[in-house]
Amino acid sequence: MIVTLTPNPSLDRALEVDELVLGEVNRATASHVHPGGKGINVSRVLVRHGAATVAVLPSGGADGARLVELLGERGVAAVAVPVAGDVRTNLTLVEHGGATTKVNAPGPELSAAEVDALVAAVEDQLRRRPDALVAAGSLPVGAPASLFVRVAGLAGRYGVPFGLDTSGEPLARAVRSGGVTLVKPNDEELAEIVGRDLVTVGDAVDAARWVIDAGNRAVLLSLGAHGALLVTHDHTWWAGGDPLVPVSTVGAGDTTLAGFLLAGGDPAGRLQRAVAFGRAAVLLPGTAVPGPHDIHPEAVRVVAEPDHDLALKEL
Numbered sequence: 001m002i003v004t005l006t007p008n009p010s011l012d013r014a015l016e017v018d019e020l021v022l023g024e025v026n027r028a029t030a031s032h033v034h035p036g037g038k039g040i041n042v043s044r045v046l047v048r049h050g051a052a053t054v055a056v057l058p059s060g061g062a063d064g065a066r067l068v069e070l071l072g073e074r075g076v077a078a079v080a081v082p083v084a085g086d087v088r089t090n091l092t093l094v095e096h097g098g099a100t101t102k103v104n105a106p107g108p109e110l111s112a113a114e115v116d117a118l119v120a121a122v123e124d125q126l127r128r129r130p131d132a133l134v135a136a137g138s139l140p141v142g143a144p145a146s147l148f149v150r151v152a153g154l155a156g157r158y159g160v161p162f163g164l165d166t167s168g169e170p171l172a173r174a175v176r177s178g179g180v181t182l183v184k185p186n187d188e189e190l191a192e193i194v195g196r197d198l199v200t201v202g203d204a205v206d207a208a209r210w211v212i213d214a215g216n217r218a219v220l221l222s223l224g225a226h227g228a229l230l231v232t233h234d235h236t237w238w239a240g241g242d243p244l245v246p247v248s249t250v251g252a253g254d255t256t257l258a259g260f261l262l263a264g265g266d267p268a269g270r271l272q273r274a275v276a277f278g279r280a281a282v283l284l285p286g287t288a289v290p291g292p293h294d295i296h297p298e299a300v301r302v303v304a305e306p307d308h309d310l311a312l313k314e315l
């Protein structure tokens with residue numbers, strides 16, 4: 001059983017347009033609505049691949065009810081903590097050539113009592129000793145930037161491995177505090193918390209080792225079209241394949257993380273599957289979830305201890 005926490009879930013609305021023209025009326029050629037938010041996306045992928053999961057989320061308003069309904073339709077078990085504010089809508093505009101423009105709303109303002117109720121719901125799940133807890137996405141207004149520090153502490157107390165995919169100050173705080181089993185940033189998110197650009201593999205590995213030295217176990221660093229790096233205290237692996245023309249990159253990172261969680265075996269094999277999951281996600285519209293037949297690990301190359309002098313963009 002894998003428990004996910006999405007503190008700021010969303011209804012993800014994707015509109016397809018031929019070419020986005022700013023300041024003009026654009027007509028969409030297709031539209032999709034998916035239950036969204038990073039932890040929820042992880043749970044959706046897990047369910048699609050037959051793994052047991054529970055998604056913990058705050059839910060308020062008619063859109064919150066709709067979100068829970070959409071999760072139910074997809075067979076995702078949810079613990080919805082009632083909150084007064086409305087669940088947000090995030091908008092994605094996908095152009096014919098694959099360029100994706102995303103507008104994410106800030107989300108509702110949670111009271112201190114609502115935040116406590118959300119953490120209590122997570123603790124209730126941790127008492128059942130799941131295989132892992134994954135917390136992912138941004139924080140809603142009113143949630144303290146230290147929320148994931150608190151959640152990591154709880155996971156540690158129950159001996160449950162803890163994966164984290166977030167950004168900015170909440171990521172920086174959790175990393176500095178330690179106790180995260182797997183940190184899943186993309187290159188921009190990692191660069192932001194270490195305060196320098198990541199140009200080469202060496203830059204990325206140094207930044208990931210800084211995260212590990214702060215008391216965290218491993219870093220799964222996704223690099224968009226350039227694949228992903230897995231960095232542990234002693235080893236580094238890179239995995240990737242030929243660049244793809246994306247249909248929608250939304251949810252690719254979440255799908256990558258889910259693929260890593262689903263894969264058994266050695267770190268290199270897990271990374272290979274994770275990247276295969278991410279690649280499958282970009283070929284689907286909106287945040288549609290790839291199924292088992294969409295995953296092609298054989299198209300993904302793995303390199304142990306990649307050359308530190310290589311530019312990330314050359315991978």
Ligand SMILES: Nc1ncnc2c1ncn2[C@@H]1O[C@H](COP(=O)(O)OP(=O)(O)O)[C@@H](O)[C@H]1O
Nearest residue numbers: 186222223224225227228243244252253278279
């Ligand atoms: N254009 C692309 N071509 C091939 N694979 C891609 C492309 N964009 C994303 N991916 C795959 O999706 C994964 C996650 O994408 P990334 O953009 O790094 O994540 P995030 O959504 O967290 O920013 C990458 O590691 C890669 O495997």
Ligand SMILES: O=P(O)(O)OC[C@H]1O[C@](O)(COP(=O)(O)O)[C@@H](O)[C@@H]1O
Nearest residue numbers: 036037038090137138251252253254
């Ligand atoms: O919580 P945030 O950072 O606003 O992100 C939420 C958005 O991220 C997503 O989970 C997609 O994430 P990724 O593209 O990083 O995988 C969307 O479903 C959702 O709209």
